[in-house]
Amino acid sequence: MSIWWSLHLRREAASVPLARRLLLGAMETAGVDPDISFDLSVALTEACANAVEHGGGQGDHRDHGGHGGASGGGARAVGVPDGTEAYHVTAYLDGDRCRIEVTDSGPGFPPATVSRRRPSLAEHGRGLGLIAELSDHVRLRNRPGRGAVVSFDKMLKWRGDALLKVS
Numbered sequence: 001m002s003i004w005w006s007l008h009l010r011r012e013a014a015s016v017p018l019a020r021r022l023l024l025g026a027m028e029t030a031g032v033d034p035d036i037s038f039d040l041s042v043a044l045t046e047a048c049a050n051a052v053e054h055g056g057g058q059g060d061h062r063d064h065g066g067h068g069g070a071s072g073g074g075a076r077a078v079g080v081p082d083g084t085e086a087y088h089v090t091a092y093l094d095g096d097r098c099r100i101e102v103t104d105s106g107p108g109f110p111p112a113t114v115s116r117r118r119p120s121l122a123e124h125g126r127g128l129g130l131i132a133e134l135s136d137h138v139r140l141r142n143r144p145g146r147g148a149v150v151s152f153d154k155m156l157k158w159r160g161d162a163l164l165k166v167s
Contacts, residue, residue, distance in 0.1 A: 001164045003030060006090040009048075011055055011104075016048040019089050023100070030093060031162020039134040040098055040154055044089070046127035047102035047150045051087035055104025055147060093164075099153040108142035 003026065009015035020041045027037040087104040113128070128150070132138045135152035142148055 002095070003093040003164070004091065006088065008086055008088055011052045011085055011087055013052060016045055016052060019048050020045050023091055026091070026093070027098075030164040031159045032093075032098075033157035033159055036154060036157050040100065043131040043134040043152055044100055044102070046131050047100070047152070048087070048089065050127055050150065051102050051104040051106075055087050055106040056085070093156070096156050097153055098156055099151060101149060101151040103143075103147060103149045105147040108144070108148045109140055114140050114142060
């Protein structure tokens with residue numbers, strides 16, 4: 001059995017718990033073990049928060065912390081968000097594995113972040129370390145001129161009464 005869903009979200013704080021609740025609801029309905037669901041939901045929260053904070057385009061004037069960029073206040077788009085005002089979340093439950101991808105349109109990760117995990121005591125980047133600890137595999141990559149992608153996956157465990165348990 002396979003399930004996937006994709007969200008196109010505004011880069012604002014209220015979108016983070018929405019993505020988390022959708023993931024938790026899908027996993028609960030499918031019958032994923034609550035501990036696995038919790039780990040993945042925390043990792044998703046960190047990835048989404050990173051996209052909200054750092055994922056705007058070069059013309060975006062939000063604080064970009066460790067991602068690079070300028071600080072200050074930017075105007076909100078009205079109506080449908082453009083690429084700099086949005087990010088994407090895609091979740092795949094396929095067999096006994098869940099893969100989650102969070103894609104933004106920001107300046108991307110610094111090369112050192114993509115090539116190696118930052119130390120846990122670094123001022124920035126602790127969320128990326130948390131994602132790595134809560135998942136089985138994490139990959140950070142840049143899409144030149146189009147933003148960053150955080151993808152992570154985890155083997156699933158199922159409740160005994162799971163509706164969609166892989167047979």
